[in-house]
Amino acid sequence: MSRLPATPEPEPFDDKDTRPRPVEDMTHADDLLLAREALSGSAFARKRFAERMRCVPRYLCVLNGRMGRPFQDHELEDLAQETLIEIWRRLDSYAGLASMPTWAYRFCQQVLSSRLRSRQRRPPSLELSDADPIPAPSRTSLDHEHVHNALDRLRQRDADIIRLKHFEQLTFEEIAARLGMPSSTAKADYQRALERLRELLGTWHKEGDGWTR
Amino acid sequence: MDPMKPNRGGDELERMLDELGKLEREERRAGEELPDAPGLRNVERVLEDVWAEEPQQASPRRTWIYWGALAAAAAALIAWVLLHQPTPPAMNGTTGEMLNDGVFRVLHPASLEASWPDRIQWSGPEGVTYSVRVVEEQPAGAERVLLGPQQVRGFELPLSAETTRTWPKRVRVDVEYRRKDGRQVPPKSDWWELAH
Numbered sequence: 083m084s085r086l087p088a089t090p091e092p093e094p095f096d097d098k099d100t101r102p103r104p105v106e107d108m109t110h111a112d113d114l115l116l117a118r119e120a121l122s123g124s125a126f127a128r129k130r131f132a133e134r135m136r137c138v139p140r141y142l143c144v145l146n147g148r149m150g151r152p153f154q155d156h157e158l159e160d161l162a163q164e165t166l167i168e169i170w171r172r173l174d175s176y177a178g179l180a181s182m183p184t185w186a187y188r189f190c191q192q193v194l195s196s197r198l199r200s201r202q203r204r205p206p207s208l209e210l211s212d213a214d215p216i217p218a219p220s221r222t223s224l225d226h227e228h229v230h231n232a233l234d235r236l237r238q239r240d241a242d243i244i245r246l247k248h249f250e251q252l253t254f255e256e257i258a259a260r261l262g263m264p265s266s267t268a269k270a271d272y273q274r275a276l277e278r279l280r281e282l283l284g285t286w287h288k289e290g291d292g293w294t295r
Numbered sequence: 296m297d298p299m300k301p302n303r304g305g306d307e308l309e310r311m312l313d314e315l316g317k318l319e320r321e322e323r324r325a326g327e328e329l330p331d332a333p334g335l336r337n338v339e340r341v342l343e344d345v346w347a348e349e350p351q352q353a354s355p356r357r358t359w360i361y362w363g364a365l366a367a368a369a370a371a372l373i374a375w376v377l378l379h380q381p382t383p384p385a386m387n388g389t390t391g392e393m394l395n396d397g398v399f400r401v402l403h404p405a406s407l408e409a410s411w412p413d414r415i416q417w418s419g420p421e422g423v424t425y426s427v428r429v430v431e432e433q434p435a436g437a438e439r440v441l442l443g444p445q446q447v448r449g450f451e452l453p454l455s456a457e458t459t460r461t462w463p464k465r466v467r468v469d470v471e472y473r474r475k476d477g478r479q480v481p482p483k484s485d486w487w488e489l490a491h
Binding site: 131132136142144145148160161166167170183184187229245249250 | 313315316319320322325327337338339346
């Protein structure tokens with residue numbers, strides 16, 4: 083996500099502060115500052131960032147359950163590590179539009195889906211028995227991944243507006259405030275973004291239980 | 296659900312996005328309520344490992360110290376260079392010490408009172424061998440060689456008192472050299488005469 087100016091600036095993190103705000107009470111602006119401070123090397127901010135990222139293994143666990151448990155626990159541990167590294171590598175793109183856990187959730191979805199796709203492309207292993215088949219992903223998860231892929235193909239601003247509207251349930255006034263624009267512009271931009279998403283999804287079609295191009 | 300289908304009582308795509316958003320919120324909430332998950336205990340360690348592999352980033356204060364030290368070192372180096380510039384070769388020309396400016400000529404001694412100088416000096420191109428000789432001019436264009444010719448790869452020829460002891464009061468110093476392309480450069484001459 084691109085950095086946007088509408089987020090109010092909170093007080094800087096202070097490692098001498100004896101009463102730090104609990105991570106669950108942090109606002110988006112807090113998260114944005116936390117990201118900046120962590121990237122700049124603040125040990126205190128990095129500690130708080132690590133606390134904030136404890137959601138990652140939990141999200142992966144829930145997503146794995148929704149997909150029909152294709153991954154075992156040791157594989158989920160690997161995926162958690164991979165996701166955390168990817169989140170840290172991309173942290174400079176975090177713009178504070180959504181909370182940091184919400185932002186991290188998308189990485190969990192992407193890493194999990196990517197690993198699942200690569201597993202499905204692999205030839206069947208002789209080590210796998212009939213008693214331990216790879217569960218097929220549910221129809222719902224495929225549809226969701228399809229929409230998420232389409233969202234990822236949109237321009238950043240378009241995807242931001244759609245996510246803020248439908249995933250964060252913000253009103254156009256709230257979206258406008260967060261993106262630093264008039265609400266009429268937010269509404270018009272949203273309609274355009276929706277049309278682009280519709281066009282993108284239109285290049286795909288349903289085939290059986292899944293979507294293909 | 297086909298997003299390409301025409302709307303019937305509302306936009307299907309928007310409804311699908313709402314469903315997706317709702318599902319995600321439920322999944323996030325469910326995740327946040329999980330007491331444990333595979334890899335949960337390793338979150339800090341994984342991130343600390345990543346941070347440990349990063350090149351150390353300098354704090355703003357350390358950055359200022361670094362640049363300050365660099366500026367001081369640069370200033371010290373410049374000062375040292377200015378104070379230790381190579382001393383130009385001393386040549387006793389008519390106006391005192393001179394730099395070799397590359398112009399081929401014999402330098403006239405600063406003082407010729409009662410004794411000959413202790414060296415013959417000249418300027419000219421570097422990297423060539425000069426031929427130096429001292430003669431006494433005689434009537435009818437004749438001359439008597441007092442010294443040389445001596446081959447010198449430099450810009451001066453020392454003169455001992457033993458050498459100059461027998462010289463007359465007036466002598467001519469000739470210096471010549473061969474260019475790198477082989478051509479002989481005509482000699483430059485300077486006439487020295489003792490006052491007493």
